[in-house]
Amino acid sequence: MAAKIYTNKDANLTSLKKKTLAVIGFGSQGHAHALNLKDSGLNVIIGLYKKSKSREVAQKLGFEVMDTADAVKAADVIFVATPDTVIPEVYNKDIAPHLTKGKTLLFSHGFAVHFKTIEVPEDVDVILVAPKGPGHTVRSQFVDGKGVPGLIAVHQDVSGKAHKTALAWARGVGCTRAGVFETNFREETVTDLFGEQVVLCGGASALVKAGFEVLVEAGYQPEMAYFECLHELKLIVDLMNESGIAGMRFSISETAEYGDVTVGPKIIDASVKKRMEKQLKVIEDGKFAKEWTKEYETGCKNFNALRKEGADHQIEKVGEKLRSTMSWIKQTKLKKGASQASYVSSSK
Ligand SMILES: NC(=O)C1=CN([C@@H]2O[C@H](COP(=O)(O)OP(=O)(O)OC[C@H]3O[C@@H](n4cnc5c(N)ncnc54)[C@H](OP(=O)(O)O)[C@@H]3O)[C@@H](O)[C@H]2O)C=CC1
Ligand SMILES: CC(=O)[C@](C)(O)C(=O)O
Numbered sequence: 036m037a038a039k040i041y042t043n044k045d046a047n048l049t050s051l052k053k054k055t056l057a058v059i060g061f062g063s064q065g066h067a068h069a070l071n072l073k074d075s076g077l078n079v080i081i082g083l084y085k086k087s088k089s090r091e092v093a094q095k096l097g098f099e100v101m102d103t104a105d106a107v108k109a110a111d112v113i114f115v116a117t118p119d120t121v122i123p124e125v126y127n128k129d130i131a132p133h134l135t136k137g138k139t140l141l142f143s144h145g146f147a148v149h150f151k152t153i154e155v156p157e158d159v160d161v162i163l164v165a166p167k168g169p170g171h172t173v174r175s176q177f178v179d180g181k182g183v184p185g186l187i188a189v190h191q192d193v194s195g196k197a198h199k200t201a202l203a204w205a206r207g208v209g210c211t212r213a214g215v216f217e218t219n220f221r222e223e224t225v226t227d228l229f230g231e232q233v234v235l236c237g238g239a240s241a242l243v244k245a246g247f248e249v250l251v252e253a254g255y256q257p258e259m260a261y262f263e264c265l266h267e268l269k270l271i272v273d274l275m276n277e278s279g280i281a282g283m284r285f286s287i288s289e290t291a292e293y294g295d296v297t298v299g300p301k302i303i304d305a306s307v308k309k310r311m312e313k314q315l316k317v318i319e320d321g322k323f324a325k326e327w328t329k330e331y332e333t334g335c336k337n338f339n340a341l342r343k344e345g346a347d348h349q350i351e352k353v354g355e356k357l358r359s360t361m362s363w364i365k366q367t368k369l370k371k372g373a374s375q376a377s378y379v380s381s382s383k
Pocket of ligand 1: 061082084090144146
């Protein structure tokens with residue numbers, strides 16, 4: 036039987052209207068959920084650590100900002116929007132001690148609950164509302180009157196209202212405008228990690244860089260390689276996003292389509308699929324979660340070195356130059372280190 040898609044007609048905000056909603060963290064997801072919920076007429080407070088660079092940004096956007104522990108004490112629903120590797124320390128220090136009976140714990144990724152990096156008490160609801168898109172898109176789509184499709188899941192339902200709360204939150208952040216599927220913490224966690232590592236962020240950026248390098252090393256202009264391998268990828272993926280692979284193939288030339296169906300399977304062949312299957316096992320077995328947690332706990336040395344290698348890649352320099360000279364590309368210079376929320380789409 037096809038999974039049910041929940042939309043606005045299935046969800047209302049009633050169960051959240053008289054509640055205090057705390058968003059712990061004001062980053063990519065945190066700022067988007069907070070602003071969208073606030074624009075949906077709900078009472079939202081922000082919990083941050085004392086030295087957070089996002090305190091001032093959140094206050095300027097009209098939020099009451101508290102220390103994390105105080106926000107948890109004051110709230111009925113607590114959205115843990117800190118990085119997955121930070122969740123254990125924030126949870127154990129500032130959330131768990133104040134998670135009294137009847138509160139609801141909410142996540143937008145199941146990592147901490149599924150891989151048990153935290154222990155949740157038995158007397159609170161534990162739910163997931165996971166928009167299937169970056170936080171900045173969750174916000175910009177909402178501002179444009181649209182929504183990002185999302186997932187909901189219930190890990191623990193003490194109140195008997197966990198599902199309704201999840202749906203109400205999904206409505207408040209705009210997901211039910213697009214469509215919401217119900218899943219469970221394991222499925223969301225595993226598929227999200229797989230998707231972002233193997234297809235979306237990891238797979239796509241590796242494919243783009245490899246294509247760019249092949250063209251540049253063969254003597255073609257780096258600008259041509261950038262246009263072909265990075266810039267145009269968005270335009271092709273947009274077509275797939277809107278009307279499927281078939282729709283994209285309808286729009287491109289027959290020459291391109293012939294190359295697509297004959298060469299594509301030689302590039303992404305059975306050996307690539309085997310490596311994808313292997314990575315899925317690494318995620319399912321919790322090996323990835325252990326590796327990432329250890330990397331974080333030992334100071335992210337390897338992670339930062341790989342980040343720098345990526346930032347120093349020629350494609351970044353060429354791309355930055357081209358994007359700054361071409362008017363039709365939206366100039367959103369998202370850069371790590373600044374407050375994520377400083378790129379917020381205004382609500383008016
Ligand atoms: N990025 C995305 O689009 C998506 C993220 N998710 C999930 O959302 C959750 C949050 O990720 P994301 O939004 O990317 O995180 P970000 O790194 O963008 O933001 C993290 C926020 O947490 C704050 N923070 C850090 N330490 C603490 C602390 N001790 N107490 C309170 N706040 C703290 C940061 O403060 P400061 O601002 O000072 O740095 C920042 O505001 C994760 O579970 C992630 O997996 C799910 C779907 C998509
Ligand atoms: C945007 C999203 O959902 C990702 C890629 O999985 C993430 O940022 O965690």
